[in-house]
Amino acid sequence: MSAAKAPVAVTGLGLITPGGQGTEATWEAVCAGRSLATRDAALDGLPVDFTCRLPFPEEDFDRAIGRKSWRMGRFTKLAVLAAREAVRDAGLDPAVWQGARVATVIGCGMGGTDKWEEQYQRLERRGPTRVSPLAIPMIVPNLAAGEVAIDLRARGISLAPATACASGATAIALARDLLAADLCDVVVAGGTEAAISRLSVTSFWRMGALSVRTDAVAEASRPFAPDRDGFVMAEGAGVLVLERAADAVARGARPHALLAGCGSASDAHHPTAPPESADGAEAALRTALEEAGLATSDVDHVNAHGTSTPLNDATEAALIARALPHGPSVTAAKGVLGHTLGAAGAIEAALTILTIQHHRVPPIANLPAPAPEFDIDCVTKESRRQDVRTAVSHSFGFGGHNVVLAFTAA
Incomplete structure (x- = not known):
């Protein structure tokens, strides 16, 4: 049994997703409820040749980041841009803050798989001297956290959790723990992923995880639908700024919401498949609510992991119906944005917060x-007006990682 813990204030949000650059663009796209999946020229000739890419070229990232962009992988660039937006939104200034008390926790599931392929091709076609001396920094997953810390002059603890598709949510839960332990005063936390490549897409296809609806790509991602057949690969980043609630009030900040509780548990079952019982996911949900001092009946809304895969959706739907029998509203952003893997938990945490703020549940x-x-009470066809006071965001990852974040209105 977990004791209730002091809530943490979320004072800043930053998003860069297939819905656009910036929190507002992503929120509007998700509320519109239309899939952003399109054909992907980089995947021509593969059994699955569609993804949810960002709707602007990488040159835009480079211009926005500045001279340092040349040394970064794509997933790192996304993290830096999302972190900058979140810090601006929080009303904080890295030029004057006490950097030693600012932590960075940026989760990533896969890192620079695109750069692995690119550099291997250089090696094979042009020889060892054509491999970039920056190949490793552009590839390893922890460099997103490292570059965010450098960019923001954040000299506190820096961590890079890798819990597959729960990585972003794990980062936010770790941020709460760092604040509770008084190891920092501000945490820039979230997740990032830009893992679309010919090998990664083919590998997910071989696992049977991807939708193969190549004749109707805009209809491919269908969370909780009877004819769902897999997810659509996507890229993006989501970053939150978290502070102790008392500190946020003291500096005059207006929190978007409160992170009231976090729960994590392992399935200890299978590398990729969830157990039918969903015991680990339910344990994470109950722990998050216990930490928040809430009952299951207090939950108004669930932002589901909702991958559009047969096994995950069936297991998650059964969990929601069993653990939350009063029927809270349910949404799943992957129908619009695709599956951003290690970034998904952070992006969906931000969307959960926006649902609370705007009293609006996306379809x-x-x-x-x-x-x-x-x-379960899925929101379909159009967004629903609802006074959401308490919401949970589910994130589940390969390896049996389960993370649930509980948010309440500020």
Whole structure:
């Protein structure tokens, strides 16, 4: 049994996703409820040749970041841009803050898989001297946290959790722990991923994880639908700024919401498949609510992991129906944005917060109605007005990682 813990204030949000650059653009895209999946020329000739890419060229990132961009992998650039937005939104200034008391925790599941392929091709076609001396810094997953810390002059603890598709949520939970332990005063936390490449997409296809709806790509991601057949690969980053609630009030900040509780548990079951019982996911959910001092009946809304895969959606729907039988509203952003892997937990945490702020639940794209065996209240077709005071965000990852974040209105 977990004791209730002091809530943490979320004072800044930063998003860069297939919906656009900036929190507002992503929120509007998700509320519109239309999939952003398109054909991907980089995947021509593969069995799955569509993704959810960012709707602007990488040159835009480079101009926005400045001279340092040449040494960064794509996933790192996204993290830096999202972190800058989150810090601006929080009303903080890295030029004057006490950097030694600012932590950075940026999760990433895969790192620079695109650069691995690019550099290997250079080696094979042009020889060892054509491999970049910066190949490793552009590839390793922890460099997103490292470059964010450098960019923001944040000299406190810097961590890079890798819990697959739960990485971004794990980062936020770790941020809460660092603040509770008084190891920092501000945490820039979230997740990033830009892992679309010919090898990674083919590998997910071989696992049977991807939708193969190549004749209707905009309808491919269908969380909780009876005919769902897999997810759509995507890229993006989500970053939150977190502070102790008392500190935020003292400096006059207006929190978007409160992170009231966090729960994590392992399935200890299988490398890629969830157990039918969903015991680990339920343990994470109950721990998050216990830490928040909340009952299951207090939950108004669930931002589901909702991958659009047959196993995950069935297991998650059964969990929601069993653990939250009063029927909170349910949404799943992957129908619109695709699956951003290690960034998903942080992006969806930000969307959960925006749902609380705007009293509006986005619809699940491509879902006329949930599968008849799912006894959950999915929001479909259009957004729903709802006074959401308490919401949970689910994140589950390969390896059996389960993370649930509980947010309440500020």
